[in-house]
Amino acid sequence: MINVASPIIGEREKKLVQDVLDSKILASGKYVAQFERSFAKYCGIDFGIANANGTTSLHTALLMLGIKPGDKVVTTPFTFIATSNSILFCGAKPIFVDIDPKTFNIDPIKLEEALKKGKNVKAVIIVHLYGLPCDMDAILKLKKKYKFKLIEDACQAHGAEFENKKVGSFGDAAVFSFYATKNMMTGEGGIVLTNDAKADKYGRQIINHGREGHFTHTALGYNFRLTNLAAAIGMAQLEQLENWIAKRIANAKKYNEAFKDLEFLKTPYVPENCRHVFHQYTVRVSSKERESFMKYLSDKGVGSGIYYSCVIYKQPLYKKLGYKSGLCKEAEKSTAEVVSLPVNPSLSIAEVDEVIKVVKGYKK
Numbered sequence: 001m002i003n004v005a006s007p008i009i010g011e012r013e014k015k016l017v018q019d020v021l022d023s024k025i026l027a028s029g030k031y032v033a034q035f036e037r038s039f040a041k042y043c044g045i046d047f048g049i050a051n052a053n054g055t056t057s058l059h060t061a062l063l064m065l066g067i068k069p070g071d072k073v074v075t076t077p078f079t080f081i082a083t084s085n086s087i088l089f090c091g092a093k094p095i096f097v098d099i100d101p102k103t104f105n106i107d108p109i110k111l112e113e114a115l116k117k118g119k120n121v122k123a124v125i126i127v128h129l130y131g132l133p134c135d136m137d138a139i140l141k142l143k144k145k146y147k148f149k150l151i152e153d154a155c156q157a158h159g160a161e162f163e164n165k166k167v168g169s170f171g172d173a174a175v176f177s178f179y180a181t182k183n184m185m186t187g188e189g190g191i192v193l194t195n196d197a198k199a200d201k202y203g204r205q206i207i208n209h210g211r212e213g214h215f216t217h218t219a220l221g222y223n224f225r226l227t228n229l230a231a232a233i234g235m236a237q238l239e240q241l242e243n244w245i246a247k248r249i250a251n252a253k254k255y256n257e258a259f260k261d262l263e264f265l266k267t268p269y270v271p272e273n274c275r276h277v278f279h280q281y282t283v284r285v286s287s288k289e290r291e292s293f294m295k296y297l298s299d300k301g302v303g304s305g306i307y308y309s310c311v312i313y314k315q316p317l318y319k320k321l322g323y324k325s326g327l328c329k330e331a332e333k334s335t336a337e338v339v340s341l342p343v344n345p346s347l348s349i350a351e352v353d354e355v356i357k358v359v360k361g362y363k364k
């Protein structure tokens with residue numbers, strides 16, 4: 001089976017992990033500090049706070065920016081559930097805004113409508129879905145006009161760029177995940193980035209029981225720390241990230257070229273001013289066709305996935321909170337049409353060619 005996701009673990013990861021094991025410094029340690037600095041620098045940001053995972057990173061970012069119970073926070077419903085659950089963790093209220101069907105990212109025009117209507121929106125969490133940056137020109141204009149805090153959920157977009165600037169460097173804070181199947185990984189892990197020294201200081205308290213100094217706890221905090229073991233893997237992975245991104249982009253380019261004339265399938269759209277890092281290579285097929293297409297792929301040994309099969313507000317948890325179906329038409333339509341194909345850098349040239357052959361063979 002040619003898999004959609006497959007983590008790459010080489011000698012470098014093993015060597016650095018061995019170094020941590022030998023040192024017996026397993027929890028916080030030098031690799032955590034090094035990884036925070038290195039990843040932040042890679043994105044062009046001053047501070048990085050390593051975190052247990054992407055979900056705790058989102059929670060930390062919202063608290064860092066002062067989100068309180070009852071606050072309104074706008075986000076997209078077409079993302080992993082962690083994005084909006086982090087809003088619930090803070091006692092705040094998620095407001096869902098529809099996506100642009102071309103990019104799958106939040107639609108800036110609909111975002112402005114929501115900001116006009118919603119009054120006092122404290123924060124907006126945008127998601128650079130599948131590795132494609134949101135329309136940052138439009139979103140930063142809205143930020144200036146409506147004065148909300150901006151958090152980038154860049155959990156799928158390590159190394160993605162909008163007008164040659166890395167995602168994670170546009171908002172008041174940004175969040176990345178290093179879950180096992182992301183573009184780089186630490187098993188479980190995450191990071192929050194910010195240029196604000198005060199927010200960084202408070203964020204460090206949040207992830208470490210609200211501690212200030214050695215014996216004093218001045219805020220309610222959690223244990224959201226990353227381990228030295230995980231950070232060592234992260235250091236090794238970061239060294240290889242650009243190489244892996246280049247492979248993802250090359251694979252996607254081959255697919256785009258090979259699939260451009262297929263009538264039953266629509267290839268991903270990449271605006272000219274964006275570097276899409278293809279965490280997922282996601283195509284659209286008709287909702288009637290999707291199941292049979294995926295079954296055909298699987299029968300031919302090609303894995304595929306659906307991200308995401310349900311908008312967040314239609315999940316039972318959110319229905320109980322009072323959200324109704326029909327809120328975001330384009331997002332709902334997308335949940336029925338998207339299919340992600342294997343694009344990861346562990347694929348051989350022969351495997352990429354096999355995916356192409358199989359996909360083109362559908363309906364022949």
Ligand SMILES: *Cc1c(COP(=O)(O)O)cnc(C)c1O
Nearest residue numbers: 053054055080082155156177179
């Ligand atoms: C993976 C992911 C998260 C959560 O990250 P975890 O490390 O799994 O907690 C949040 N948002 C998006 C868009 C993700 O893809």
